[in-house]
Amino acid sequence: MKKQIIVGLGSCGIAAGASKVYDKINDIIIAENLDVELKQTSCIGMCYKEPLVEIIDNNGRFLYGDISVDKVMDLMDSHIQNHEPIKELVVDSDMFDGSEKAYFDGQVKIALRNCGYIDPECIEEAEEHKAYKALKMIVAKPITCDEVIQTIIDSGLRGRGGGGFPTGLKWRFARNNMSKQKYIICNADEGDPGAFMDRSLLEGDPHAIIEGMIIGAHAICATSGIIYCRAEYPLAIKRLNIALEQARNRGYLGRDILGVKGFNLDIQVKEGAGAFVCGEETALIASVEGKRGMPRKRPPFPAESGLWKSPTNINNVETLANIPYIILNGADAYNKYGTDKSKGTKVFALTGKIKHGGLVEVPMGISIREVIFGLGGGIQDDKKFKAVQLGGPSGGCIPEHLIDIPIDYESVNSTGAIMGSGGMVVMDESTCMVDMARFFLAFTQDESCGKCTFCRIGTKRMLEILTRITEGKGKEGDIEQLEELSEQIQDASLCGLGQTAPNPVLTTLKYFRHEYEAHINDHKCPAKNCKALLTYEIIPDMCTGCTVCAIKCPTNTITGEKKEVHFIEQEGCIQCGECYSRCNFDAIKIY
Amino acid sequence: MRINRIQNQTIELVENNESTEIDLSLMDSLITKLKSKHGNLIPLLQGVQSIYGFIPKEAFTKLNTEVGLELSSMYGVATFYSQFRLNPVGKHIIKVCHGTACHVQDASKITTALMDTLKINDGETTEDNMFTLESVACLGCCSLAPVMMIGDETYGKLTNKSSSKVLKNIKIQESKANKK
Numbered sequence A: 001m002k003k004q005i006i007v008g009l010g011s012c013g014i015a016a017g018a019s020k021v022y023d024k025i026n027d028i029i030i031a032e033n034l035d036v037e038l039k040q041t042s043c044i045g046m047c048y049k050e051p052l053v054e055i056i057d058n059n060g061r062f063l064y065g066d067i068s069v070d071k072v073m074d075l076m077d078s079h080i081q082n083h084e085p086i087k088e089l090v091v092d093s094d095m096f097d098g099s100e101k102a103y104f105d106g107q108v109k110i111a112l113r114n115c116g117y118i119d120p121e122c123i124e125e126a127e128e129h130k131a132y133k134a135l136k137m138i139v140a141k142p143i144t145c146d147e148v149i150q151t152i153i154d155s156g157l158r159g160r161g162g163g164g165f166p167t168g169l170k171w172r173f174a175r176n177n178m179s180k181q182k183y184i185i186c187n188a189d190e191g192d193p194g195a196f197m198d199r200s201l202l203e204g205d206p207h208a209i210i211e212g213m214i215i216g217a218h219a220i221c222a223t224s225g226i227i228y229c230r231a232e233y234p235l236a237i238k239r240l241n242i243a244l245e246q247a248r249n250r251g252y253l254g255r256d257i258l259g260v261k262g263f264n265l266d267i268q269v270k271e272g273a274g275a276f277v278c279g280e281e282t283a284l285i286a287s288v289e290g291k292r293g294m295p296r297k298r299p300p301f302p303a304e305s306g307l308w309k310s311p312t313n314i315n316n317v318e319t320l321a322n323i324p325y326i327i328l329n330g331a332d333a334y335n336k337y338g339t340d341k342s343k344g345t346k347v348f349a350l351t352g353k354i355k356h357g358g359l360v361e362v363p364m365g366i367s368i369r370e371v372i373f374g375l376g377g378g379i380q381d382d383k384k385f386k387a388v389q390l391g392g393p394s395g396g397c398i399p400e401h402l403i404d405i406p407i408d409y410e411s412v413n414s415t416g417a418i419m420g421s422g423g424m425v426v427m428d429e430s431t432c433m434v435d436m437a438r439f440f441l442a443f444t445q446d447e448s449c450g451k452c453t454f455c456r457i458g459t460k461r462m463l464e465i466l467t468r469i470t471e472g473k474g475k476e477g478d479i480e481q482l483e484e485l486s487e488q489i490q491d492a493s494l495c496g497l498g499q500t501a502p503n504p505v506l507t508t509l510k511y512f513r514h515e516y517e518a519h520i521n522d523h524k525c526p527a528k529n530c531k532a533l534l535t536y537e538i539i540p541d542m543c544t545g546c547t548v549c550a551i552k553c554p555t556n557t558i559t560g561e562k563k564e565v566h567f568i569e570q571e572g573c574i575q576c577g578e579c580y581s582r583c584n585f586d587a588i589k590i591y
Numbered sequence B: 001m002r003i004n005r006i007q008n009q010t011i012e013l014v015e016n017n018e019s020t021e022i023d024l025s026l027m028d029s030l031i032t033k034l035k036s037k038h039g040n041l042i043p044l045l046q047g048v049q050s051i052y053g054f055i056p057k058e059a060f061t062k063l064n065t066e067v068g069l070e071l072s073s074m075y076g077v078a079t080f081y082s083q084f085r086l087n088p089v090g091k092h093i094i095k096v097c098h099g100t101a102c103h104v105q106d107a108s109k110i111t112t113a114l115m116d117t118l119k120i121n122d123g124e125t126t127e128d129n130m131f132t133l134e135s136v137a138c139l140g141c142c143s144l145a146p147v148m149m150i151g152d153e154t155y156g157k158l159t160n161k162s163s164s165k166v167l168k169n170i171k172i173q174e175s176k177a178n179k180k
């Protein structure tokens, strides 16, 4: 068998330097005239070990991690030329236990089943991994729309875009409408900053999403499909377009799909233009129609009157990626995972102060602790875990004493957070919770479409209060005012953006009220994060006398000669933090 | 903020309109392609922006006369979405991510370092029109935070030094290209 070398070329793999690794391997193959096949795949979700290179030979499969360009030579010498795997660098293998075996063993990959295992630009490879098999099965048997919908209902699949509405029921509503023209839309707007499972799916297995949409279109009798994708994901858009073209050429899309008379569907990619609120269904529809992406009142629901006033069904990327698997393997193969009300698996994006940042797909009902400390490997630099943000700007933080709760829609909601799209941003003792609340409010305030007074102005007032607190100008009564505004914004906002915008403030107030109080009453930031509440001092042993801080200090309160230890006169210091952020030698201490 | 954006842009729109000269015929094939399509407004504006790097005032007028789109709806859309720019930008747009994961990993430090290197503020363009510095919400590489994107290239696990180094490399490449 010809040896294969496969390089992981997803966006983040590329950001970690994988293209250079690919080029270097290619150069070596050409220079040494080696008999190996060089291929690409996308992300396997193991971002913390990128760049990843996989070698498949007669002995089996070896996945190498952390293969920077300078390690390529050794790897090629040892494994390819001398058939000697470099065991220390192997993260996973079927020959022996790689260093990251636990990261794979703890997961159940259904949505991500092919990500990192196939070349996403090659439909033959996707087909070898069962792409379009579910569709062929539907056509061959044939399975009726109602049976498809029933299977999805039985599987217990709930929308993965945040709402958690049962997908089968949603399809049934759309199906029940007898209109001739119906749309199916894939929501690939992935607005939650800190979540990237949709991008990874689009880049890694675009055919799964396309097949999910075709099956959905069959179920609800839709004749047009649209994938609404963020413009920030150029690689995803490129691969989607390649995959769509391939699917058209094979007769999976177009007129009379797979020879079934009257089964017509084409899918177009629409690029978003950068507005978080366009993730909301009615705003997304307005945006596709070429208008400002502002949500509108419901009813009528999109299932009755959506895009161009036709019935429209919108599903999230991850939701759709699950569909072919469920059809092919049956509802039970999916609902055997999970809890009573939350079935199946969910993909989480682990980011922030976590050791093993990446994507994990786990059965619903697993505890947060297992995800963060088991799969995620714990906290960076072994600092102390403080909280995890679930659900992005619409969600909330879950503090340490609650990390044994199971991850399912109901349990997560009971903490004040939401499941959202599955972003888990881990925070350690150095993260200030008031600053996090301020950060999220700044985001929602900026992204508010401006239609509702409370969402538009209420978030601005909240942001002003939060900013004041982090600047050390908090007043008595601020906390109460935040609570009052939160309640009003929740009540008086039209769409999910406004209704959930106060969540980060409410949860931090619930679990970290003492931090707010420390800021307001004691003028201290317990996490040492808020510049204005800190004292700055130069550590003589570390200072190289580079003079940068003295030049940058706006009050000229830093003294010292060039190449000599500098000193901060505290009386003149206005706590602007310039010196601390500019010093390149970590010579400034804060407390 | 969306409101702020609109206010800022109106003012700048008036200023830049005398100094730049624009070849409007570049838009013709785009217009032919999209003219009769349903919901073509955003794709048209996106197309125009990818030609000129921003949407010049004259382009709005041309779309108005040749496609029949209302000036008010185009302007409404162009000021609603963060992607659209109404004034010229540098050759390389540096998008520093300030999403949640990057914020937690101190993305503001990266912006400060770049501001120092380029001697501009966030949102501004360097005098030689080489770089524009921008903040964005998430680039989808969150586990490599802090992250920035220049063109289609993404750079992860940034530090003050590595981010400035990226810029230096681009500058070197540019000056090499100029000499040739």
Ligand SMILES: Cc1cc2nc3c(=O)[nH]c(=O)nc-3n(C[C@H](O)[C@H](O)[C@H](O)COP(=O)(O)O)c2cc1C
Binding pocket: A158, A159, A160, A161, A162, A163, A164, A165, A167, A170, A187, A188, A189, A190, A191, A192, A276, A277, A278, A279, A280, A281, A314, A315, A316, A317, A319, A320, A421, A495, A496, A497
């Ligand atoms: C402000 C806001 C932003 C949203 N952003 C997204 C998003 O980026 N991606 C997504 O799939 N759903 C998003 N949603 C949820 C969608 O409106 C919708 O519920 C979902 O796409 C439906 O698909 P599902 O049933 O498969 O989850 C957002 C909702 C709101 C209110």
Ligand code: SF4
Binding pocket: A277, A294, A295, A447, A448, A449, A450, A451, A452, A453, A455, A456, A493, A494, A495, A496, A497, A498, A499
């Ligand atoms: S709640 Fe906010 S984002 Fe939603 S419609 Fe109202 S103003 Fe717009």
Ligand code: SF4
Binding pocket: A538, A542, A543, A544, A545, A546, A547, A548, A549, A550, A566, A582, A583, A584, A585, A586, A587, A588
């Ligand atoms: S910037 Fe740092 S190293 Fe340089 S003089 Fe100031 S404290 Fe010393």
Ligand code: SF4
Binding pocket: A536, A549, A552, A553, A554, A555, A556, A557, A558, A568, A572, A573, A574, A575, A576, A577, A578, A579, A580
């Ligand atoms: S915090 Fe600001 S004012 Fe104080 S010493 Fe540093 S640079 Fe000067």
Ligand code: FES
Binding pocket: A010, A011, A012, A013, A042, A043, A044, A045, A046, A047, A048, A050, A200, A358, A359, B143
């Ligand atoms: S390495 Fe691509 S998902 Fe992280």
Ligand code: FES
Binding pocket: A193, A194, A195, B097, B098, B099, B100, B101, B102, B103, B137, B138, B139, B140, B141, B142, B143, B145, B147
């Ligand atoms: S938060 Fe910065 S890339 Fe996602």
